[in-house]
Amino acid sequence: MKFDAPSGANLFDKAKVVGKSTPRIDGPLKATGTAPYAYERHDVIANQVYGDVVGAGIAKGRISSMDVTQARAAPGVLAIITAPATKPVGKGIGNNAPLFGGRDVTHYHQAIACVVAETFEQARAAAGLIKTRYDVGKGGRFDFPRLAPSAPLAKGREGKPDKQTLGDFDAAFAAAPVTIDATYQTADESHSMMEPFATIAAWEGDKLTLWTANQMIQWAQDSMGKILGIDPKNVRVDSPYIGGGFGGKLFIRADAVLAALAAKEVGRPVKIALQRPLIANNSTHRPATIQRLRIGAGRDGKITAIAHENWSGNINGEDGENGTYQTPKLYAGANRLVANYTAALDLPEGNAMRAPGEAPGHMALEVAMDELAEQLGIDPIELRVRNEPDRVPGDPTKKFSDRNLVRCLREGAERFGWNRRNAKPAQVRDGHWLVGMGVSAGYRAAPITKSAARVRLDGEGHVVVETDMTDIGTGSYTILAQTAAETMGVPLDRVKVILGDSDLPASSGSGGQWGAASSTAGVYAACVSLRRKIGEKLGFDGDAATFADGRIRAGERTFALKDAGELSAEDQMEIGEFMKEYDVGTYASHFCEVGVHAYTGETRIRRMLAVCDGGRILNPLSARSQVIGGMVMGAGATLMEELVVDKRFGFFINHDLAGYEVPVHADIPHQDVVFLDTLDAVISPMKAKGVGELGICGVAGAIANAVYNATGVRVRHYPITLDKLI
Template sequence: MKFDKPAGSNPIDRMRIVGQPRDRVDGPLKTTGQATYAYEHTEIANPAYGAVVGAAIAKGRIRAMDGAAAKAAPGVLAVVTALDVGALEKGDYNTAKLFGGDRVDHYHQAIAVVVAETFEQAQAAAALVKVDYAPEEGRFDLAKALETAKPAKDPNAAPADEVNGVGDFDRAFAAAPVTLDAQYTTPDQSHAMMEPFASIAAWEGDQLTLWTSTQMVDWWRSDLAKTLGVDKDKVRVISPYIGGGFGGKLFLRVDAVLAALAAKAAGRPVKVTLPRPLIANNTTHRPATRQRIRIGCERDGTITAIAHESGSGDQKDGGPEAAVSQTRLLYAGANRLTALRLAVLDLPEGNSMRAPGEAPGMMALEIAMDEMAEKLGMDPIAFRVKNDTQVDPEKPERRFSQRQLVRCLTEGAERFGWSQRNAMPGQVRDGRWLVGMGVAAAFRNHISLKSGARVILGRDGQVTVETDMTDIGTGSYTIIAQTAAEMMGVDLDAVTVRLGDSRFPVSAGSGGQFGAANSTSGVYAACVKLREAVAQRLGFNSAEAAFEGGQVSAGNRTVSLTKAAAAGELVGEDGIEYGDLDETYQLSTFGAHFVEVGVDRYTGVTRVRRMLAMCAAGRILNPKSARSQVIGAMTMGVGGALMEELAVDTRYGFFVNHDLAGYEVPVHADIPHQEVVFLDEADDKSNPMKAKGVGELGLCGVGAAVANAIYNATGVRVRDYPITLEKHLEQLPAVA
């Protein structure tokens, strides 16, 4: 199905099942432990276990490896080293080399896997592998590396130029009567998902089956085939349940490669998982940024000049953290400039982490907006509202398909009690606590991607949906079931959803907040085909046939849906493809985050007291699972604001706190009441579901809202995340 014009009315608009807060269909399996994650598949007979050996240097070369002691250890079946396999081909989607050859590009890079009968035997033997390194001097300090960094292209710009802008920023900024010029920093961050990276590989002749934890089944299948030098048709990837990804499982990871190599060497299925201490340095992370924001305004608050420049680091063939992207679209201003710099670092690969670009970029931009509002003597919400725009500021001829940012801000302010906020910082007390409120806009673009599905009507009237779409804890099973039930006119319990298998039609996959809207649109397209097949078999005009209550009606005839499949199951297979509506209209999601904090005036400890998220993100397919996505994102935002930081050892080039003991994330006690409000909207320019994403919108802006609340509470402005107590403690006595 080609979607190249705004959606008209369709069966989804009935909102009988779609749009309703239905329980997760996979919930009982997960709460009872019956959902099978990557490392838990028991249908594989007699698996062996692989233990990964990570490099002990951050940069250099492997002179030699001695695996003799490991091979002689009890239970060992095979030892596969990077020197044994040589340099392997890099896939098309992953940006860094995963395994093979004598080069070490980062600390904990996988250099060997030891296979044994038991997990414990494999771990013990892996410790016996001896490695002779030739270390080299590396670059690990972002601040130092940025001094000589080169301009980088913005991957979200079209064309992807090194400097993007309109008007004459320098002239307008110099002429502005009120200006801001400030620097902000965000640290390296870890995905820290619950389920580690894990894979089971089994060969049957030249056919490889991989049970793994991936957000993108087809990407992994393609890259694994290319890395191993085998035909893609001979690789099957299975990933029915995923215990979180946040972007870390978008691209093929080394556990999958090593499981395949180890299974070939051992002659039997092999399980490989990355232990938690290996994950931070071996896999990907969100890169640190150093950002400069300049804003020039008229005295009435009109932005006349806005510039956002950001620098980040990555390996030689990596890319920048596109922290300036949202600044190109969020606020009006005639004169604009955005630019990125990329430093080459010998740290582990930097790549996508939930809302890449916008998440760290909003952490800076939305503090800057508050700082500018204070200089102007304006309320922060009023300043944002004044500079709202209904058109792309860089391409005024292109309107936003929908943009309800002002409603999110103003209605959120009323709901949160913003009028009770004291604009003078450090004035509100609650015992020993200094209390403050903060706000930030939320923004995340919507991405349209092809997505396919197959829908089958069985003889028993049961509808089965098959697509390689994944569920990373986001509710894919449920919203896909709701879509099929709505389209075919059956109850939710009459739909079975099968996901995460490369034998199914290729979907958009999970990531970038694009999964829900695109995958359900693909199911919608397949259901249209199935409805046509049903109507044809029953002798109805498909354009007139109505599907409801397990019945098909047209004119004065009504026939049971099961009768259509009595002579054999019917299949509808199709996918959604997009035209150029996203070029005519800017497709984005908007919101506002409100936070109240208390800061202990004696210890400097910050406690979040309450939070509100206002979201305008197209049709919400399931308010219950969408709320779960948003409160999870809000929680992640609190972590980014107050505690999350991968600490870099700039001498030896690794993340020091590479486990969940040292890398702090919020726990239940850190998170108070969270309220989420979805504005009622349906975006007919986005897809036939009239939906957009919401899971990353819930993160973008949260960190800045927390930071702004801390400033309102204390009068101490911290521009360096995370905002830990030592960054404002010395200044608190003067405030208190």
């Protein structure tokens, strides 16, 4: 099915099931510990053995020798796969560092061996007996801030240097009566999802099955084919329940590769969960950034010049964290510059993490806007409203599909009690606490991508939805069931959703906050096809008939859904070229009130509010959870999260959940999320966009600006820990 033009009214505009707060279908399974996660698939395959991964103890160099004699003789050991004895495997989709094989070590904790044993304890004990010697490489580059300003321009789209200009920034900035020029730093961050990377691999002849934790089933299948040099059709990937991904599970990691190699070697299913202490340095993280913002404005607050430059680094010297993405979209201004530079580093690979680019981008831009507002003596909300554009500022050939940022800001101000804020910093006290409020805007692109599904009638009036879509804790099961229930006119409990298996029709997968919009559009397409097929079978026009309460009304005739017998339809939703004229985005305002302890400098969040414009909200309950999750993650990035680099040896020191601090409930006492009731007719017939990444965009600005309002101290180097305030 093709979606060729912005859609007018359709059946969803009178939706009964879609748009209603619905508890997650998979909730009870997850809450009772019975949802089978990748590492726990005892239900599907017997005779499993355990793999334990060994990570390199240096950041750069070569393995000169590896002695496995003692380990091989240890109890229960079945095999040891070593990197020196394995030809380097290829990289899969999105991998920035090699995953296994050969003597070269390119980053700390790169996988260099895997011990396979009958039990987990035996594998782990034997792994400790491997003796590895290295030739340590010279000249490792670990000190990103020192390297960053001289880094070359990154490659942008179509390989062109990642720099865009409009008008004459330098002249306009020089002529502006009010200017700010500030530099911000954001830290390396870890996804630190609850469920580690985990895989069970089993071979049957030349066919490989991976029960794994992965956001993108098709990419995983293609990647494993490429990595192992086999036909992707011979790889099956199954990932029905996932304990968090945040972008970390977009791409294949060492657990899957080693489980596949080891299973081949021992001729039994091998299971591997990447040990928590390996995750920071073995897998992937969000790279640190340095960002310089220069903004020039008239005394009326209208921006005349804006430049956002971003420096980042990565192991391949490409694909760093680009903080500039939102800047061409958010605020008007005729003279503009964005540029993105990447340094080559010998640190573990950086890669996508929740709102890659935008999350740290807002940490700079939205504080710069606060600094500008203060210089101008204009309220920060008013400043943003005065710079609201009518076309995309960085690309005026494009129009916005639907944009309600001003409503988000105004409604948030009203609900949060913004008028009680004292614009002068360090004026409000509550006992020993200095109290302040901050605001930020948020923008995140709302991409949509092709997504297929199959919908079946079982002849008893039940509907079965099948697609390889994933649910990474986001609520996919539930919104897909709601979509099918709505379109087929059945109650929610008559719908069964089966996800995550590469044998099913190929979905969008979960990433880039495109999952909800794309996968529901695919299920909608399959349902519409099924309605037409039912019509053909029973002799009516499926598009004109009404499907409701398990019955079909076609003109004067009525049927029960089960009259159609067993029937299935497969379809996908493809979005037409027309969309290129539009910028389809999601918008938010974030508000925060903090208390900063006057003597210790400790920052405590007191309350947070997000007002979000994400088109139709398919399930307000799970959408709220998504935004709350984003806000918590944003609070972590602002106040505590930082992978600390050991600049001598080139690794992240705090490589577990004891050392890498993330917020807990007590850190965020009160959060509220409000959705504007909007529909975006451009994105799909569902008129729904995503919110999972929007939730983190702008959080840091609101908190950092509140800290400034509380204390009068402007910290531009995240995380804002107490040492930076006193």
